Amino acid sequence: MTAPSDHPPSDHPHANPDCRAVSELLSRVGDKWTVLVVEALAEETLRFNELKRHVGGISQQMLTRTLRALERDGMVARTVHPTIPPRVEYALTDLGRSLAEPVMALVGWTFANLPTIHAHRETFDRAQDEAEAA
Amino acid sequence: MTAPSDHPPSDHPHANPDCRAVSELLSRVGDKWTVLVVEALAEETLRFNELKRHVGGISQQMLTRTLRALERDGMVARTVHPTIPPRVEYALTDLGRSLAEPVMALVGWTFANLPTIHAHRETFDRAQDEAEAA
């Protein structure tokens, strides 16, 4: 990381704009809804309320925010059909689809290692319990 | 996703424990410090304050929490040497290293697509500005 730009050694490394950008994207992927929305759109183009029903449990506000963020970064294309009633469609762009690939790899890793992780958790938590029992 | 367990169709899909677990891990990866800590430990085993200096800008509390979470999931091994002064070493486990792989793929994608994303952002923001100018 930290491309060799001109950051002073006194400053901590990750104020670097590129690092911040990576961190930012990781946060977006890590947020509660982004992956779910992308997953829904990976299958097909959807309208706002279709998407809302498809994801399930998301508020309009969060759906709007998530979609705006994705649109701003060029992951999602928003198409407005000026009819009555209005019809707004959301679709993944090529960039969005290309992001989905490494993300799904990560999701795959998680599924594969879920049992291991849970086993560690239980061991760790039991150790904690007996430690505080003392 | 959503393994065919026994969730009622009335409930939204992602209350499913496996989905929650994936979402949880995505959040961990997406949080401000995890990747930085893992990256630091990928190079070498480090003591608490070495790690703190290496990451830069992290508070002891956040470092402690991040390490505890990683340890709980079995990503990081914590070794206490009961000497005076105390010496505690942190190292990546095999699981931690195996996680680093797909995560680094994602980081790589981000770097590769940073220019594209920024271009989209500027276009989007300019469009917003002139929209609100009206």
Place this chain on the structure above:
DNA sequence: CGGAATCCAGCCTGATACTG
């Protein structure tokens, strides 16, 4: 239907101070 605006509770984060 597809939002925007507002309000509010809760969590996350960081700074600081204290302990073994």
Place this chain on the structure above:
DNA sequence: CAGTATCAGGCTGGATTCCG
């Protein structure tokens, strides 16, 4: 050195209401 405890502030996410 390696933490824990406490507190304050900001951001996140949800509910509600209103508009085109």
